[in-house]
Amino acid sequence: MTEAERAEKIMRFIYALRSHGVTDAGVLRAMERIDRGAFVKGIFADRAYDDTPLPIACGQTISQPSVVALMTEALEVTPRDKVLEVGTGSGYQAAILSLLARRVYTVERHRTLVAEARAVFDKLGLTNIIAMASDGSFGLPEQAPFDRIMVTAAAEDPPGPLMQQLRVGGIMVVPVGQSDHVQSLIKVRRLESGYDYEELRPVRFVPLLEGMARD
Numbered sequence: 001m002t003e004a005e006r007a008e009k010i011m012r013f014i015y016a017l018r019s020h021g022v023t024d025a026g027v028l029r030a031m032e033r034i035d036r037g038a039f040v041k042g043i044f045a046d047r048a049y050d051d052t053p054l055p056i057a058c059g060q061t062i063s064q065p066s067v068v069a070l071m072t073e074a075l076e077v078t079p080r081d082k083v084l085e086v087g088t089g090s091g092y093q094a095a096i097l098s099l100l101a102r103r104v105y106t107v108e109r110h111r112t113l114v115a116e117a118r119a120v121f122d123k124l125g126l127t128n129i130i131a132m133a134s135d136g137s138f139g140l141p142e143q144a145p146f147d148r149i150m151v152t153a154a155a156e157d158p159p160g161p162l163m164q165q166l167r168v169g170g171i172m173v174v175p176v177g178q179s180d181h182v183q184s185l186i187k188v189r190r191l192e193s194g195y196d197y198e199e200l201r202p203v204r205f206v207p208l209l210e211g212m213a214r215d
């Protein structure tokens, strides 16, 4: 791909995000800066700028860019925030978050994906992301509380440990529902006195599974 072709693809990519209702300038800038092509390997690399989920290693998927953008926008990240992402996958979502937050912790149950994502973070010079192999259904108690939590796998209910690890005033975005159905993207705000829930839109994610994977 020539530089001109690449610039054209990125322009169309950002246009597609806008047409999905993404308006936050910071989110659009981050999505323009992070090359999705760096997170997609082999035969699918050509389609990195299409607004579609694509297969990655370990039978998982990199999410659809418009869904990444809308979830990032909903998380209302500020430069002071310590963010937890559950479900590193390719690392693409964590990379976007890293441009908006102070620090991003991202956890994944497939060790292979953690290693691959770390290599891409290094290559892109993203030094404020800490990627760890662990079961994110329990959160990351040693680093809690978090200002923001993003879950990129679907849970039947927002996991209790994640609710507890959210700081008062914090926001969590999580797809909720049975894995073989359309799920609902939920925005949870932790208040002094409890939690407030807002249903954002239907989504479809792989399930949040308990325990580490073998690879």
Ligand code: SAH
Pocket: 060, 061, 062, 063, 086, 087, 088, 089, 090, 091, 092, 093, 094, 107, 108, 109, 110, 113, 134, 135, 136, 137, 152, 153, 206, 207, 208, 209, 210, 211
């Ligand atoms: N955010 C990713 C896409 C996530 S796909 C990206 O930007 O590419 C969902 C990921 O969640 C998968 O890689 C899956 O292995 C992971 N996952 C599922 N259950 C998990 C759990 N309990 N802990 C950590 N990761 C989990």
